[in-house]
Amino acid sequence: MLAFLKRKRTAKGFGVHSPFAFSFITKVINEKLPYNAYFDIHNHLTKNNIGPKEISEIHYLSFRLVNFFHPKNILEIGSGKGINTLFLIAPSNKITCVSIETDFDKIAVAQKLQYHKKNQTEIKNAIPNCTFDAIFCNLDYKVQKSVDLVKLLIEHSHNQTFWLIMNIDKNKATKAIWRKIKIDERTRLSFDKKHFGIVILNSEYQKLNYLI
Template sequence: MYSAFKIGKKFLHYYFTAANGKGHGVHSPFVFDLITKVLNDTTNHPAYTEVEEQRRLLLQNETVLTVEDFGAGSTKGLTKQRVVKQIAATSLKPKKYAQLLFRLVNYFQPKQILELGTSLGITTAYLAKANTNAVVTTMEGSAAIAAVAQEQFDALQLKNVNADTGNFDETLPELISKPESAFDFVFIDGNHRKEPTLRYFEQLLAKAINDTVFVFDDIHWSAEMEEAWEELKQHPQVTLTIDLFFIGLVFLRKEQKEREHFVIRF
């Protein structure tokens, strides 16, 4: 993981070199619509208030959890004590990006959504609220954290979330092996390392369609993740990418005549 200073420096470079966030000079109609109708949508959806209230409660929750961590920077199977409010403060996606996920789902209206990395369930709730007709499958490595996330789903009365707990290296292949599994929206936020990130993508391509939207979290979090992002951009099935610094969007659209990569200020 890069230091906070280095990430800040990288962000400043991104901010001053990225394409204008208003869509000026973007000649792709698909990307222009995405900028104007999704990135710049300022609608105050009712779901925002409901989900942010749960975030507020999590930030005050002093319950101590015994957490098993399988992600980057951890030893496999490492168990440690963590307080819910500390997890909420450090691991939850900021409101700006969590609500962008809501708008992406609201715009594309996917039917089968997959999230790798439930955490405390805030992004899951946004995904589920954005299209209540969709089925959201969310996967979390830690049983203790998944249990707290389930409390959020219950509080928000979410009926379209299926939660799966366990190491992704075991649970993801099992999910993919099911013949009915096919995903048109995938949010990967569970393991901030190059090899697993690329492996998950390759595995999920078998269950992707032309319109599947892949969202990768923290693409500039470390040198490894930046390498993974560059490899994703060059993947033969990827036709379009959008770098928003803290997250990256990947598209497989075959109607895209030329491969394009955008860096857009957000």
């Protein structure tokens, strides 16, 4: 109950003293503006026989995060049919996105959806050996059990990288991963929205976790 009340309060920015965190919660996480890119993607998906029910708030949030932080190269772990990829690259034609997916049926759909953006997207079955400005990780994706996901994410990040971690409350395993992420000293700011979490690595920030 205490967690619920705190989440309800800070979800609107109340009690958040950091100017950055307040602005980020109210103007990015909770923003509801109807960007033109949303309609363009909706129309594109409809032409490819994908209905509006497959578009979720996570897709819109992904767009807003990229639009706010301006990452140039993005890593997407568990990209599925590639719908979210379209939202990730929509803010700028200079963005490149490496998507990790191993399901051949989903890859086939993604390749069709992204054909007109193939200069910005690449689907792989393994993460390349480099760092990224942003990482979008779906915990529904079956990462090998032997892999330390937190270590993996850190290895492919730099000080200005941010993460969006999806399905953090799916089961005990995903909840444990999210707890490990939150307590790691290298993750400076975390925003816990119950079903997903946002992490900012910038070491200039005091370590804080917000329930929103």
